[in-house]
Amino acid sequence: MTIPTLQGTIQVPGDKSISHRAIIFGAIAEGKTTVSNFLRSNDCLATLQAFRQMGVHIEEEGKHLIIDGVGMQGLKESQEPLNMQNSGTSTRLLAGLLAGQLFDSQLLGDASLSKRPMGRVITPLSQMNGRMMATDGHLPMVINGEVLHGIHYRLPIASAQVKSAIILAALTAQSDTTIEEPLPSRDHSEKMLKLFSPESIDKKNHLITIHPGHPLTGQQIEVPADISSAAFFLVAAAIVPGSEVTIERVGLNPTRDGIIRVLQEMGADLTIEGIDQPGEPMANLTVKAGPLKPFHIKEADIPALVDEIPVLALLATAADGVSTISGAQELRVKESDRLTAIRSELGKLGAAIEEKPDGLIITGGRPLQVQNAALDSFGDHRIAMTLQVASLLVDQTVTIKDADCMAVSYPTFTSDLHTLIKE
Ligand SMILES: O=C(O)C1=C[C@@H](OP(=O)(O)O)[C@@H](O)[C@H](O)C1
Numbered sequence: 001m002t003i004p005t006l007q008g009t010i011q012v013p014g015d016k017s018i019s020h021r022a023i024i025f026g027a028i029a030e031g032k033t034t035v036s037n038f039l040r041s042n043d044c045l046a047t048l049q050a051f052r053q054m055g056v057h058i059e060e061e062g063k064h065l066i067i068d069g070v071g072m073q074g075l076k077e078s079q080e081p082l083n084m085q086n087s088g089t090s091t092r093l094l095a096g097l098l099a100g101q102l103f104d105s106q107l108l109g110d111a112s113l114s115k116r117p118m119g120r121v122i123t124p125l126s127q128m129n130g131r132m133m134a135t136d137g138h139l140p141m142v143i144n145g146e147v148l149h150g151i152h153y154r155l156p157i158a159s160a161q162v163k164s165a166i167i168l169a170a171l172t173a174q175s176d177t178t179i180e181e182p183l184p185s186r187d188h189s190e191k192m193l194k195l196f197s198p199e200s201i202d203k204k205n206h207l208i209t210i211h212p213g214h215p216l217t218g219q220q221i222e223v224p225a226d227i228s229s230a231a232f233f234l235v236a237a238a239i240v241p242g243s244e245v246t247i248e249r250v251g252l253n254p255t256r257d258g259i260i261r262v263l264q265e266m267g268a269d270l271t272i273e274g275i276d277q278p279g280e281p282m283a284n285l286t287v288k289a290g291p292l293k294p295f296h297i298k299e300a301d302i303p304a305l306v307d308e309i310p311v312l313a314l315l316a317t318a319a320d321g322v323s324t325i326s327g328a329q330e331l332r333v334k335e336s337d338r339l340t341a342i343r344s345e346l347g348k349l350g351a352a353i354e355e356k357p358d359g360l361i362i363t364g365g366r367p368l369q370v371q372n373a374a375l376d377s378f379g380d381h382r383i384a385m386t387l388q389v390a391s392l393l394v395d396q397t398v399t400i401k402d403a404d405c406m407a408v409s410y411p412t413f414t415s416d417l418h419t420l421i422k423e
Pocket residue numbers: 016017018089158159160161162164186306307330
C-alpha cells in the first residue's frame with residue numbers, strides 16, 4: 001500500500017450545534033423559519049423528530065427546512081417518548097425547554113447517551129422550579145412541566161449545553177434569569193435568540209440576562225459548514241505529505257475556532273479567506289502539509305475546541321516534539337471516554353500518547369506504524385473519523401469497529417474523504 005495525498009476543494013455539511021438550535025428556536029417562534037444547509041445527520045434528525053412529535057410542522061427539501069413556528073405556548077404533549085438517540089445537545093436543550101412547558105415529557109437515549117450526566121441540567125432547572133426525574137442523573141428522564149421562576153446561576157462547568165438549557169427554560173419563566181459563565185462556551189443560542197427576539201437577551205462579558213415574555217419571530221437561517229467536521233480535513237491536509245485542501249464556507253465563530261489558533265501556533269501552512277456576510281462568520285480555509293511545532297492546550301482553550309481534541313491528538317503525533325492537552329476532563333463524559341479511546345486506539349497505530357486524568361501528553365515526530373489493525377471507535381463518531389484520517393498515514397489496512405456511527409454528525413464523511421484522495 002502506498003500513502004496517498006489529499007488534493008482539492010470540499011464543502012463539509014452544516015454545523016450541528018446551529019442546526020439543532022435553528023429547529024428549536026424556529027419551532028417556538030411565531031411565523032415561518034427557513035433553514036438552509038441544515039445538517040441531515042442522526043443527531044439533528046433526533047431533534048427534528050422530537051418537534052414533529054410535539055406537533056410542529058417541518059417541511060424538508062433536502063438540506064432546506066421550512067418550520068411553521070407554533071409560538072412559546074404552542075407545543076403539544078408527545079404521545080410517545082422523545083428519543084434523543086445519541087445526542088447530548090438535543091437532550092439537554094430539550095430538557096430546558098420542556099421544563100417550562102405545561103405538559104409531561106419523557107426523554108430516552110441510546111446506551112451511550114444513557115450513561116452521560118444529566119444532573120448538570122437537572123440542578124439549575126430544579127432551582128427554577130422544574131420537576132424532572134432521572135435515576136442517578138441518567139436517562140430516561142421524565143419531565144413534568146411547571147411554571148418556572150428566574151434564577152441567578154453561575155455555571156460550574158463551561159458547557160454550552162447547560163447554558164442553553166437554562167436560556168430555553170428562562171424564556172418561559174415568570175422573572176428574569178442571569179447566567180454567569182466561568183469561561184466563554186459556544187454562543188450560538190445567544191446569537192440566535194438575539195436574532196429571533198432582540199428584547200429577550202442581554203449579554204455583557206460573562207453575564208447573560210434573559211427577559212421572558214417577548215415573542216420570537218421566524219427568521220431565515222443559513223447554517224455555515226461545521227468547523228468540527230472541517231477539522232478532520234484541516235488535520236488530514238496538514239499531516240498527509242504533499243496534501244493541499246480547501247474547505248469552503250466554514251463557520252469561524254470565535255467561540256468555536258480554537259483549532260485555527262492551534263494550527264497557527266504549530267506553524268501550519270493555513271490560509272484564511274474571510275467571507276463578508278451577516279450572521280455567523282464564515283471563511284474558506286486552505287491547508288498545505290508541512291513541518292509542525294508541538295502545541296500546548298490548556299483549560300481556558302478547551303471550550304473553543306472541545307470536540308476537536310481527538311483529531312488534534314492525531315495532529316500532535318506529526319509535530320516535532322511533545323504536545324500537551326490539560327483541563328480536558330469533560331472529554332471523559334462525551335459519546336465515549338475520548339481521552340482513553342484516543343490513547344488506546346492511536347496507540348494501536350504506534351502513537352506515543354500518555355493519558356492523564358485531565359488530558360494527554362503526545363510525543364510526536366515518529367511515523368505511525370500498525371501494531372494492531374483492529375481499531376475500535378467505541379461507537380463515537382469523532383473517534384471513528386479521527387481513526388479514518390489516521391489510517392491514511394499507515395501502509396497497512398486497518399478496520400474500524402462501528403464506523404457507521406459517523407452518521408451522528410457527518411453521514412458522508414468516508415465518501416467526501418475519498419473525493420480528495422490522489423494515489
Ligand atoms: O451546545 C452544543 O451544541 C455543544 C456543546 C458542547 O458540549 P458541552 O456543552 O457539554 O460542552 C459540545 O461538546 C457538543 O458537541 C455540542
